[in-house]
């Protein structure tokens with residue numbers, strides 16, 4: 001961001017995962033407009049990660065089911081709860097056609113690289 005604002009003298013930069021010119025999709029603007037962190041915090045949710053648990057309690061299971069209703073293009077729909085959580089937290093970070101099955105199936109192992117979001 002500093003470089004985009006005109007910072008001089010930087011010889012290299014690593015820009016990971018997210019582009020420098022962010023165009024928020026409609027779903028992100030919708031969540032922002034709802035002040036979703038404030039709403040979730042009022043419901044007792046203090047933080048959220050992309051990690052999902054097969055033995056989750058009823059409230060986490062309900063939340064997982066609700067995330068399936070996110071507006072996602074047909075070609076990006078799948079049944080991975082991890083994908084749904086990642087999309088909920090960060091928006092769509094990848095195109096499924098660019099992930100092979102092994103990578104997609106291992107996303108739950110990679111959730112540790114995604115930071116949790118404290119609300």
Ligand SMILES: [Zn+2]
Nearest residue numbers: 078079080083
């Ligand atoms: Zn997926």
